[in-house]
Amino acid sequence: MAALAAAAAAAQQPVPSKAGPTLIKNATVLTVTKGKLENTDLLLQNGKIAAIGKNLSAPAGAQVIDASGKYVMPGIIDPHSHTMIDAVNEGSLSVTSMVRIRDVLNPTDINIYRQLAGGVTTINVLHGSANTIGGQNAVVKLKYGRDVDEMLFPGAMPGIKFALGENVTQKNSQTAAQATGRPLRYPSTRMGQEEVLRDAFTRARDYKATWDDYNAKVKAGDKTSVAPERDLELEPLVEVLEGKRYVHAHSYRADEMLMLLNVAKEFGFTVKTLQHGLEGYKIASEIAQAGTGLSTFADEWSYKVEAYDAIPYNVAILMRHGVVATVNSDSDERARRLNIDAAKMIRYGGLTEDEALKTITYNGAVQLGVQDKVGSIEVGKDADVVIWNGDPLSVYSTAETTFIDGEIFFDIKRDQQMRQQAAQERAALEAQDRGRRAIVP
Amino acid sequence: MTAAFALAPIAASAQLGSYNPSPGPQGTFAIRGGTVVTVSGADIPNGTVVISGGKITAVGANVAVPANAQVIDAKGLYVYPGMIETGSSVGLSEIGQGAVATVDISEVGSFNPNAQAFYGIDPHSAHIGVARVVGITTVVSRPTGGIMSGEAALMNLAGDTPPKMAVVPRVALVIELPRSGFGGRGFARAAALQQGAPADANRVRAAQMDSLRKMLRDADAYGKAQAAYAKDKSLPRPAHDVVLDAMLPALNGQMPVIFPADRANDIRDAVNFAQEMHLKPIIMGGQDAPAVASFLKQHDVPVIVTAVMHLPSREDDPYDVNYTIPAKLAAAGVTFAISTGDRGSEIRTLPYNAGMAAAHGLSKADALRSVTLWPAQIFGVGDRLGSIDVGKMANIVVTTGDMLEARTDTKYLFIDGRAVPLESKHTQMNALFKDRP
Numbered sequence: 018m019a020a021l022a023a024a025a026a027a028a029q030q031p032v033p034s035k036a037g038p039t040l041i042k043n044a045t046v047l048t049v050t051k052g053k054l055e056n057t058d059l060l061l062q063n064g065k066i067a068a069i070g071k072n073l074s075a076p077a078g079a080q081v082i083d084a085s086g087k088y089v090m091p092g093i094i095d096p097h098s099h100t101m102i103d104a105v106n107e108g109s110l111s112v113t114s115m116v117r118i119r120d121v122l123n124p125t126d127i128n129i130y131r132q133l134a135g136g137v138t139t140i141n142v143l144h145g146s147a148n149t150i151g152g153q154n155a156v157v158k159l160k161y162g163r164d165v166d167e168m169l170f171p172g173a174m175p176g177i178k179f180a181l182g183e184n185v186t187q188k189n190s191q192t193a194a195q196a197t198g199r200p201l202r203y204p205s206t207r208m209g210q211e212e213v214l215r216d217a218f219t220r221a222r223d224y225k226a227t228w229d230d231y232n233a234k235v236k237a238g239d240k241t242s243v244a245p246e247r248d249l250e251l252e253p254l255v256e257v258l259e260g261k262r263y264v265h266a267h268s269y270r271a272d273e274m275l276m277l278l279n280v281a282k283e284f285g286f287t288v289k290t291l292q293h294g295l296e297g298y299k300i301a302s303e304i305a306q307a308g309t310g311l312s313t314f315a316d317e318w319s320y321k322v323e324a325y326d327a328i329p330y331n332v333a334i335l336m337r338h339g340v341v342a343t344v345n346s347d348s349d350e351r352a353r354r355l356n357i358d359a360a361k362m363i364r365y366g367g368l369t370e371d372e373a374l375k376t377i378t379y380n381g382a383v384q385l386g387v388q389d390k391v392g393s394i395e396v397g398k399d400a401d402v403v404i405w406n407g408d409p410l411s412v413y414s415t416a417e418t419t420f421i422d423g424e425i426f427f428d429i430k431r432d433q434q435m436r437q438q439a440a441q442e443r444a445a446l447e448a449q450d451r452g453r454r455a456i457v458p
Numbered sequence: 459m460t461a462a463f464a465l466a467p468i469a470a471s472a473q474l475g476s477y478n479p480s481p482g483p484q485g486t487f488a489i490r491g492g493t494v495v496t497v498s499g500a501d502i503p504n505g506t507v508v509i510s511g512g513k514i515t516a517v518g519a520n521v522a523v524p525a526n527a528q529v530i531d532a533k534g535l536y537v538y539p540g541m542i543e544t545g546s547s548v549g550l551s552e553i554g555q556g557a558v559a560t561v562d563i564s565e566v567g568s569f570n571p572n573a574q575a576f577y578g579i580d581p582h583s584a585h586i587g588v589a590r591v592v593g594i595t596t597v598v599s600r601p602t603g604g605i606m607s608g609e610a611a612l613m614n615l616a617g618d619t620p621p622k623m624a625v626v627p628r629v630a631l632v633i634e635l636p637r638s639g640f641g642g643r644g645f646a647r648a649a650a651l652q653q654g655a656p657a658d659a660n661r662v663r664a665a666q667m668d669s670l671r672k673m674l675r676d677a678d679a680y681g682k683a684q685a686a687y688a689k690d691k692s693l694p695r696p697a698h699d700v701v702l703d704a705m706l707p708a709l710n711g712q713m714p715v716i717f718p719a720d721r722a723n724d725i726r727d728a729v730n731f732a733q734e735m736h737l738k739p740i741i742m743g744g745q746d747a748p749a750v751a752s753f754l755k756q757h758d759v760p761v762i763v764t765a766v767m768h769l770p771s772r773e774d775d776p777y778d779v780n781y782t783i784p785a786k787l788a789a790a791g792v793t794f795a796i797s798t799g800d801r802g803s804e805i806r807t808l809p810y811n812a813g814m815a816a817a818h819g820l821s822k823a824d825a826l827r828s829v830t831l832w833p834a835q836i837f838g839v840g841d842r843l844g845s846i847d848v849g850k851m852a853n854i855v856v857t858t859g860d861m862l863e864a865r866t867d868t869k870y871l872f873i874d875g876r877a878v879p880l881e882s883k884h885t886q887m888n889a890l891f892k893d894r895p
Contacts, residue, residue: 316806364867
């Protein structure tokens with residue numbers, strides 16, 4: 018297992034930035050963690066934020082962007098995304114901890130580009146919520162046009178998705194299942210979900226003990242011990258028990274969330290985030306006490322029974338109780354306007370501007386274990402920043418330039434040029450096609 | 459004065475379709491000192507709006523406040539006409555999944571012109587209180603499905619019974635033209651697939667179109683027979699037929715017909731069909747409307763744009779192809795309104811749909827018109843709703859800032875001259891749990 022972990026770590030080494038230095042001048046900089054800085058310059062160099070201040074001078078060869086009247090904020094982090102995945106659910110079993118989103122990431126998904134145009138730079142790609150213990154997630158920087166290996170977020174904490182409630186019990190599709198003779202899958206109640214979790218972690222605990230025994234013997238010089246057989250299902254769960262893998266658990270109702278938190282407590286691990294957690298506000302203290310974060314919709318509700326008690330005040334209530342809370346999209350569409358969803362948090366519950374911005378930046382970084390790299394504008398952090406033509410908390414503003422590791426992956430002027438190129442290309446191809454048709458009888 | 463509705467009691471518990479507090483009586487109110495955004499004319503800084511008997515009775519910078527008026531201090535606030543969401547099915551559906559018994563959107567069968575949304579709307583739907591908090595005061599709620607889905611209702615979002623909510627109980631007929639081929643979600647494709655022969659889709663569609671034409675022609679003949687009998691009682695009395703009867707207002711041109719259509723060819727088909735049958739079309743959806751803008755303009759057909767927030771439908775479309783629909787229609791002179799296209803709970807994102815259009819080329823003033831005055835005009839109530847003018851129905855929203863901004867809060871809301879509590883199921887749950895230790 019140690020060798021495997023080392024290999025995984027090697028794959029997540031940062032790729033050196035291909036960008037030269039950039040100096041963004043005279044912007045309103047929303048640092049998120051250190052307030053709003055007016056008329057401030059930002060120097061991006063070697064893929065990092067190299068300097069923040071007034072009247073910075075441009076290093077040799079730097080591209081200089083005059084951002085007078087414009088705003089700069091950290092790249093948006095979407096803690097719940099299904100972008101880039103060519104397979105959403107491995108729903109055959111109750112426990113599929115062995116499958117990995119990383120294996121089915123599609124780096125050419127056009128939604129990457131659409132989200133860059135909405136200021137998103139990092140996403141947490143989770144598979145669906147069809148089973149109690151799902152597969153391993155992937156944290157991705159939206160470097161559109163690059164290989165998957167270059168897009169995986171270096172140093173992000175590995176994670177795994179769990180799911181509770183209706184999507185797991187499949188109550189909404191049971192009638193169809195019966196009609197087609199498809200057998201019902203266990204579990205089909207919230208009781209069963211608790212049992213599946215307990216059973217899986219009991220097995221994982223035993224598996225870990227077997228390995229611990231073996232490793233202890235080897236360490237003591239025993240050369241005759243035979244290594245236990247590897248179990249790809251249980252390995253990720255052992256990592257959860259060891260605090261090396263985060264749990265991101267899809268959930269809606271307060272009762273099921275409490276159930277999971279209690280199981281986790283019993284087995285000695287922390288649930289990193291409750292995903293959606295629509296009724297989190299009902300048990301905000303318990304969530305805070307468990308050290309668990311929550312990532313939810315800004316204002317979606319009522320689309321199914323277990324979403325009926327969802328309220329847009331959820332995030333504010335949780336944050337007031339000390340929970341690290343975020344606003345997510347769970348949608349290729351909504352991901353493009355998370356800035357507007359963040360602004361709703363000011364209206365519903367009275368978050369400050371910085372707190373509202375945190376729900377789509379810094380808090381997401383914390384939930385993914387990358388808060389030392391992204392999520393706020395600070396010297397030394399990755400140069401994942403977005404220039405907006407106005408206050409990003411306004412519906413009237415649009416992102417103009419999106420940087421990741423100091424490199425531009427979306428630029429509104431370049432986009433216009435590319436459109437013209439594409440139109441010319443199309444016209445040329447169509448002309449060619451017409452010519453061909455004219456010749457062939 | 460605010461005590462009357464600001465301190466409405468909090469109900470003991472939330473239930474399905476619960477907690478949608480009723481408005482107060484039609485009193486006399488003077489909203490004083492705010493920036494009045496009339497929509498129809500210039501903004502009035504430090505203006506006053508007087509409401510009485512359900513109507514706006516005075517608007518201006520120097521307006522006398524009636525002695526009996528409850529005065530609302532709107533200093534630093536903004537006063538808007540209520541927004542109108544025209545693409546909804548509010549009140550017809552509470553929860554789509556897992557509570558199917560609360561879904562009354564679609565009737566059985568293909569031709570239900572006599573199915574009226576008005577009779578199915580639950581005045582206590584929790585969606586209502588939630589939607590009005592953002593400033594939506596009026597909706598068009600429509601049935602869907604089949605070919606003639608039924609009749610939409612124009613409803614104010616306040617009142618304990620449908621008659622008290624209704625502005626126009628039968629505001630439009632909904633016809634979902636069968637669409638051909640693959641990719642359509644129309645009846646024709648479903649029927650063809652059911653027969654296991656997708657290639658037959660065009661044949662099925664043609665048959666459905668024939669039935670539709672026949673129904674409308676039958677209704678036309680029925681209407682003429684009724685009219686003739688009304689004039690001359692010596693003629694044989696035509697038997698009353700509720701189904702044919704329901705189509706008459708549309709055939710007489712009194713009632714517009716909503717045609718859901720997104721693709722350019724579907725939009726063209728709908729308009730051509732409407733012309734052929736002498737119907738007054740409103741296109742709902744309109745994703746490709748910019749591509750047929752001159753055609754729409756030429757035929758003077760309005761569009762309810764529900765696609766602003768939709769993902770581009772083609773991979774090589776520009777990322778902002780749908781954000782820019784309203785700006786393109788405005789530039790082409792096409793009449794339009796913006797809608798979320800959501801059936802119920804998410805109509806409260808209406809202001810941000812308009813805001814998004816403004817971020818992408820539509821003027822801010824037109825963005826506001828597209829959710830207030832223009833939808834009112836499209837549905838024939840431009841003389842009663844959609845702007846702050848003397849004589850109009852008093853649907854008024856008082857906000858802390860620009861009504862289309864997500865961070866803006868609503869301070870006061872009036873519908874039909876009644877002060878509406880800003881409590882909702884959501885504020886109720888917030889109050890119950892926010893301070894729980």
